[in-house]
Amino acid sequence: MAEENIDYKAFCFSYKVTDKYYINIQKKVTDCILNNLLLDNLIELFLKEKGRDYLVSQLIKINVLIRRDESMKDRLKGAYKNAKQVAEVLEVNKLDSYKQKLTSSIIFKDYDRVCQILLQLSNYSGVEFGFVYDLFDDFEENKDLAYTFINALTKKKENK
Secondary structure, eight states: OOOOOOOGGGGOSEEESSSSOEEEHHHHHHHHHHTTOOOHHHHHHHHTSTTOHHHHHHHHHHHHHHHTOTTHHHHHHHHHHHHHHHHHHSOHHHHHHHHHHHHHHHHTTOHHHHHHHHHHHHHHHTOOOTTHHHHHHOTTTTHHHHHHHHHHOSOOOOOO
């Protein structure tokens, strides 16, 4: 697989869970890489938080490397593109609502619900999601597509 541009500095922080409990993200990511474990738990944790899009995208890149799926990069680009097409069509409050529904469903491992919401969103926005067929075939193996779509479901930020 071609060398990925992963920004390892993105993981250099501790995440506060409670006043006395922090997760060392860099250590957690390193452990997952060394043990060939997927980063799904971290991705789902940070999908819930606003402003963590970049971090989630870096975690997804590592997941793809761990899976060793050569074809995934192009399919991820398709999911990302579809999300941006939807973001152009829908207003911010609708986008946030769909993003929240998808995030909740994927966190609770309700993959049928994720697929239902994606179909509903595709119908509502008029954008065909080519990646969704992979999710119907094997959601668990293609979960990074859903993560990428959910993560990219935001309006483009204006440069001022």
